[in-house]
Amino acid sequence: MIDVIDLHKSFNGFPVLKGISLRVEKGEILALIGKSGYGKSVFLKHIVGLLKGDQGKVLINGEDITTSKGTGLEKLRKKFGFLFQGGALFDSLNIFDNVAFPLREKTRMKETDIRDKVLFELEQVGLQGSEKKYPAEISGGMKKRAAFARSLILDPEIMLFDEPTTGLDPIIANTIHTLIKNIHERLKFTGIIVTHEIPRIFSIVQKVAMLNDGVIIAQGTPQEIQASPHPLVQQFIVGGTEIAEGN
């Protein structure tokens, strides 16, 4: 379970998060929506302790990650899988070694078992046959899927997705969404997805929250959000503009 309580963060005196509170129950996926540049990725990095808030708590199964250090922080991070916006695959390793990396570093598994597990995960994300390729040799969608396989390889309890489909065509985006849905059914992870994919994301998640100007302006089930009377939420769902349309 993820419990965020009154989280504040400023950069050089400029407030980005102004008191965010939200809860994601075990096994639930929350979609965090909102305008670009309003701190969604910053918020996600607080959940895994890559950034520390100026105030507030981030409780992971009751343990505050904002105050955790050393082995305590390491123990908490072992629960996470994180799909970064650009994939964050290691350039110097091929796809197989990228996906095998956490297993080789964090477990004592035999190389034959590692091979089986990596090939299984690559098959799950539809990348069988691409093991020998390097990140520079594959498309954006393949990078995302390889990164997804790497983030899943240790069977995480919590998955964080930072705009998993940004920059991908609708077919690949749908493939990624289906993958998230299928793998969630298999692993039952708790998850947060930062996304702009509305309304497609509503079929995958159990909860939606909208971040605007550093605060959560609406949260609830996809149905509740779709019915929200808040003008910004409606503008976001319908896809309105911020500037006057020309003739």
Added chain:
Amino acid sequence: MNWIRALGKFTLTTLRGLGEAGVFLVKGFSWAFIPPLKFHRFIKQIQFIGVNSTLIVLLTGAFTGMVLGIQGYYSLKKFGADALLGPAVAISLIRELGPVISALMVTGRAGSALTAEIGIMRISEQIDALEVMALNPFRYLVVPNFLAGIISFPLLASIFNVIGIYGGYLVGVKLLGVSAGGYFGEMRSYVDIQDILDGLYKSLSFGVIMTWICCYKGYNAGYGAEGVSKATTQAVVTSSVLILVWDYFLTSVMF
């Protein structure tokens, strides 16, 4: 009053930067003593910093020795001491030029690439990915470079010295007619083990300076391609200047 504010801001930023760089160095060294060492990456970095710099060190070493041979010969000849060309070339190289020039060449070749590599890993969130996997980025990125620098720099300086002495020999003995026996014989009398050790200590510390500054700048690179390019330039300039400043202090202490 604006200039006072600007001066204060500059002072605080500089002090903060120095403090952060100092903490980075201490952290890097602390992790070097905590096993396990990432051996594969350590060997890879020795190859990258050391082995791949051999050619440039051979070239610069040979020509530096040859220049020293010509310059030394004509200077010493004025005093009727051209027989001492061998020790003059050897001492200049072993104590000073070998460690300094090889360090500057390796900084230009490997240091810039080191900063760019770590900087790109920073901006493409690869370092964040390591942290999320509960893995220590220092152990993977900084420690292997520190150790590779400490091992490679003295070896490269030694190669520079040997080839430089032969460069001086070619010019002094083969072209200008200094006696071969005198060139090497006098060298044996004038160069002692302390000269060699001092040179090695210098190049070892230059290895630490280069890897420290280049890793630090890459690790803290700003956003985008511009951030990485700025970090790379700063790393090479700062490392080179620091190497020369530190060389002055070490030389003062060692004599």
